[in-house]
Amino acid sequence: xxxxxxxxxIFRTGAISSEFIGNAIAKHQSKTTIGxxxxxxxxxxxxxxxxxxxxxxxxxxYEEMANAKMHEIRETTFSKxxxxxxxxxxxxxxxxxxxxxxxxxxxxxxxxxxxxxxEFVVEEIKKEVAIFGKEIFEDQTHQWKVNS
Amino acid sequence: xxxEITQCPEETYVFTQTKVSDxxxxxxxxxxxxxxxxFQVAQNCKIINAESIIKETEIALLPPFxxx
Numbered sequence: 001x002x003x004x005x006x007x008x009x010i011f012r013t014g015a016i017s018s019e020f021i022g023n024a025i026a027k028h029q030s031k032t033t034i035g036x037x038x039x040x041x042x043x044x045x046x047x048x049x050x051x052x053x054x055x056x057x058x059x060x061x062y063e064e065m066a067n068a069k070m071h072e073i074r075e076t077t078f079s080k081x082x083x084x085x086x087x088x089x090x091x092x093x094x095x096x097x098x099x100x101x102x103x104x105x106x107x108x109x110x111x112x113x114x115x116x117x118x119e120f121v122v123e124e125i126k127k128e129v130a131i132f133g134k135e136i137f138e139d140q141t142h143q144w145k146v147n148s
Numbered sequence: 149x150x151x152e153i154t155q156c157p158e159e160t161y162v163f164t165q166t167k168v169s170d171x172x173x174x175x176x177x178x179x180x181x182x183x184x185x186x187f188q189v190a191q192n193c194k195i196i197n198a199e200s201i202i203k204e205t206e207i208a209l210l211p212p213f214x215x216x
Contacts, residue, residue, distance in 0.1 A: 042216040061215075062208055065193035090215060102216045122216065130190075130208075131215030132149065144149045145214035 007071045011063060011092045015099035016041075024087060024105055034084050034107045038114035040122050042102030044095050052137040056096045057145060062130040073124045081117040083108045088121070090131060149211040153181045169198040171207065187211050 012020075021041070028034060047054045074086060084107045091101040104121050108114045125131075126147045133145035151157050161171065168189050176183050188195050190208045 057214075059215075062190070062193075062210060065190060065208070065210075066215075068193050126216045127213065129213060129215050130210055131213055132211055133214035134149075144211060146212040147214050147216070 015095045036111035038118040040104040046097035054135045058134040066130045081113045
């Protein structure tokens, strides 16, 4: 049975709240074949660059391409690892330093698959998905973020 | 990032049998500052290279990714 064949929209406006993350965990209590969850949260860092501090990141995306790529990554991950389910959300718009901009949630009967899968998914998102970030400094100037 | 240079989000060009490199040449002439930027080109949501032929479709210039 293929449960993951339609293209989902991973984007949410603004920061991802701890309530949203908590609810996502709670929703899995009925799925009792799951024995392990793994969660990755990306948080906006208040980097200091040439004496100026990042106060927020404004995210934009080429949404159609980003969602299509994310779908491909999802399919690859399901084929590589024995996962029960996978949920991915990324912010668009302004996310302040300290707030969450990426939420990846994978679940499996066994822990080892989760550990490997989450690393794979997060690295693929960073490298392959058309999301752009404008680092906004406290003085309202900005620079464009590049993933390392 | 790139639209800060072009001051517009999109433009329409009419070509026949044009390669990506030809389009870039045209864009660089119009927007010399683009030359200093690092970006990839996508056609119909797929990354393509300089030798690819442009079809009647949407071409996107993608600055470096910064998700997560």
